[in-house]
Amino acid sequence: MKNFLSLQNISLDLDNKEILKGLNLQVDKGEFIAITGSSGAGKTSLLRIICGLESPKEGEILLDNMIIFNKGISVPTEKRNIGLVIQEKVLFPHLTARKNIEFGLSKNSSNESHVDEILHHLNITKLANKFPHELSGGESQRVALARSIVMKPKLLLLDEPFTGLDTELKSNIYPEIQSILKNNMITSLMVTHDLNEVKALSDKCFNLDSGKLIEI
Amino acid sequence: MFKFKDLNIWHVLILIICSIFFIPLIFIGGSILFGINENFYHLYENLLLDYALNSLYLVLGVSCLVTILGVSTALLVTYFDFFGKKFFQWALILPLAVPPYLLAYVFTEFFDFSGTANVFARNIFDLQNDVAIFPNIRTITGAVIVFGFTLYPYVYMISRVALMNIPASVIEASILLGRNKIFTFFNLSIPLIRPAIIAGLALVAMETLSDFGAVEHFAIPTFTTGIFRTWTGLYDLTTALQLSTMLLLVVFIFLAIERNSRNKIRYANSNYENNAYKPIQLKTYKSSIAFIICLLPVFIGFILPVLELINWATQIDNIFSNKVFTAASNTLFVASLAAFLTCLLALFINFSVRSLKIPQVFNDLLSLGYAVPGLILAVGITQMFTSIDFWIANSNFFITGSIIGLILAYIIKSYAISNNVLNSSYAGIPKSVDESAQTLGANKSRLLQEVHIPLLNTGLLTAFLLVLAELIKELPATLILRPFNFDTLSVSVYLLASEERMFQAAFPGLVIIGFGLIPIYFLNKLILNKNN
Numbered sequence: 192m193k194n195f196l197s198l199q200n201i202s203l204d205l206d207n208k209e210i211l212k213g214l215n216l217q218v219d220k221g222e223f224i225a226i227t228g229s230s231g232a233g234k235t236s237l238l239r240i241i242c243g244l245e246s247p248k249e250g251e252i253l254l255d256n257m258i259i260f261n262k263g264i265s266v267p268t269e270k271r272n273i274g275l276v277i278q279e280k281v282l283f284p285h286l287t288a289r290k291n292i293e294f295g296l297s298k299n300s301s302n303e304s305h306v307d308e309i310l311h312h313l314n315i316t317k318l319a320n321k322f323p324h325e326l327s328g329g330e331s332q333r334v335a336l337a338r339s340i341v342m343k344p345k346l347l348l349l350d351e352p353f354t355g356l357d358t359e360l361k362s363n364i365y366p367e368i369q370s371i372l373k374n375n376m377i378t379s380l381m382v383t384h385d386l387n388e389v390k391a392l393s394d395k396c397f398n399l400d401s402g403k404l405i406e407i
Numbered sequence: 408m409f410k411f412k413d414l415n416i417w418h419v420l421i422l423i424i425c426s427i428f429f430i431p432l433i434f435i436g437g438s439i440l441f442g443i444n445e446n447f448y449h450l451y452e453n454l455l456l457d458y459a460l461n462s463l464y465l466v467l468g469v470s471c472l473v474t475i476l477g478v479s480t481a482l483l484v485t486y487f488d489f490f491g492k493k494f495f496q497w498a499l500i501l502p503l504a505v506p507p508y509l510l511a512y513v514f515t516e517f518f519d520f521s522g523t524a525n526v527f528a529r530n531i532f533d534l535q536n537d538v539a540i541f542p543n544i545r546t547i548t549g550a551v552i553v554f555g556f557t558l559y560p561y562v563y564m565i566s567r568v569a570l571m572n573i574p575a576s577v578i579e580a581s582i583l584l585g586r587n588k589i590f591t592f593f594n595l596s597i598p599l600i601r602p603a604i605i606a607g608l609a610l611v612a613m614e615t616l617s618d619f620g621a622v623e624h625f626a627i628p629t630f631t632t633g634i635f636r637t638w639t640g641l642y643d644l645t646t647a648l649q650l651s652t653m654l655l656l657v658v659f660i661f662l663a664i665e666r667n668s669r670n671k672i673r674y675a676n677s678n679y680e681n682n683a684y685k686p687i688q689l690k691t692y693k694s695s696i697a698f699i700i701c702l703l704p705v706f707i708g709f710i711l712p713v714l715e716l717i718n719w720a721t722q723i724d725n726i727f728s729n730k731v732f733t734a735a736s737n738t739l740f741v742a743s744l745a746a747f748l749t750c751l752l753a754l755f756i757n758f759s760v761r762s763l764k765i766p767q768v769f770n771d772l773l774s775l776g777y778a779v780p781g782l783i784l785a786v787g788i789t790q791m792f793t794s795i796d797f798w799i800a801n802s803n804f805f806i807t808g809s810i811i812g813l814i815l816a817y818i819i820k821s822y823a824i825s826n827n828v829l830n831s832s833y834a835g836i837p838k839s840v841d842e843s844a845q846t847l848g849a850n851k852s853r854l855l856q857e858v859h860i861p862l863l864n865t866g867l868l869t870a871f872l873l874v875l876a877e878l879i880k881e882l883p884a885t886l887i888l889r890p891f892n893f894d895t896l897s898v899s900v901y902l903l904a905s906e907e908r909m910f911q912a913a914f915p916g917l918v919i920i921g922f923g924l925i926p927i928y929f930l931n932k933l934i935l936n937k938n939n
Contacts, residue, residue: 206475244842268845281843285861294857335843342847 192220201250212402216327223378225389228399238338243268274339277350282323288320328355362405365391431787440650446643472555477562483568489689495929502708503560504923506880508620512904513712518544556708558678562607569603602671609665617780619883630654651783662778721914726914738895742878745817753825776819781884813888825870832866876925
């Protein structure tokens, strides 16, 4: 599907500083887009705008042919069905890894087997009953990734999600993630500094510079 | 930044809650519009100067005593190692569990002509039965001693934390520049912790001015006893409200001093890395002197009253009388209900500030209630309720004298405690956790129920226990707002003490102190964490 995600003329000011200036982006369904750029360029802000955690000054966002943001409409984050994985620790500390992954799902047997499948693909089955404080940084990241993917989101946003994972582990899980995302036709946008990640996962790559995206 | 267009149902709800908190104060302040009557003239000509001077003497005397006791003990346990230091680190806070009115009752009996102290002194020195070594305690000096030994922990705690925040490098720099330790302590440490001492003193002054039980028992005319007598003796609520307005203005001046000093504490500590000064080992007689200096306030403020109360309680046959049981169950019922509602309100407001873009200023405003003296709050709530009864029930007492007023007063008085605990508990939950829940489809209600509440459960329990302990010892608001024939532990102690039935009052007094130990446990944990 063409233009599954469409960002039109997005502008954002933060602390009286213009971060994004009339930014445009079109992403097709199932595509994996990587976004690079210098620190403070506004990459994270762009992802937060798309999932609704921040509101742009102006512009329009369409997802799956539905307006999720414009001057008069702002669909709440929890109703956008957009997953977000960030580099910080964001697991719920009072829930086990499995309960964290199940948090966004309704309770039924098909969901349970789906969770098992994701646990297996991301090689974290053994961690299912551990609490976040018992996990290493890399393990926590994989659980956070599993938690978002299991929701089968329309769009998955990844903000440097593999920071903290060792090189060997990364090279093992890239194909697994790619296959999960492609099989479920999950459209993804990833912010990263790592060019190896860009090469391994993305279909297209953009550089965010001076508030605009330039394809590289 | 909050914008007017963001106004929603939550804002309206919180505005209503703020109004309920502030209407009693508006009724008090509004009393000045009613003009001055002959009772006020009578008070002005005969008593008002006494109220003002006695309150001033009390505040000045208590401030001097708590500074000496609080700062000296804080310096000793922070900068020196001596025999018993580990015990005193936590024991010095114990007198906070004893409400001033209880110590006043104990001291009155203890230092009475036929009390334990004089009997003991006569036996020791083999004196005649008509000789009294200890003078009458029912004086302003006696009240200063009572307040000083129960309230010094405020200054001790805040000074101790401030001293622990001064890094070793600052003290060592002074010593390397040729200054001795005594010069360094007095010219460096004390000026650095001065804002902390002032903040502690402002709290002590507010507590002293707000007290009713101790000054009433000592028959010292102050603003609080004046308000009470004008209302219950002259039956003049308007003049009582006008006196309350005057006292409230003074209390708010101390509140402003306290807030201002707290900001300076943050500023004073901001440039330092925390690396505490290594304590100096005291030996022989110096260690004994330090031990005695620290023992004195703990002994007078806690050990002595507790031992005397135990002594009295053992001298009656049935300490678990029906009356005590009823008062204890009434106390637990009303204090638990108010503590539960206070925590619920604090949770709701803190959640609203964090997740619903409600401005923090609402939370700050609601927290001001702790500064309002219980007696004034009770007068304001009574006036508010009688006005409501006048409008809705044609002057029949419908809500006036019901338990609602008491619960409302408790919530207003203790909101700041539960808010402080929940505020710091919330600060420990990263905002990214909320955002994760949102991106996983959780709405606000699910975020609160399944993420925040489980993560805040320790904070909620702590807040509940702290509020409960505070409410169990509350006297003036309870005395006025309790429903007819509804005695609590503090009211029972007050009534029994006013009838000189101290043996009967001892057990309820001990229960109040027992509950008062709950916040001591948490405060000690806090200071020990800071120390580690």
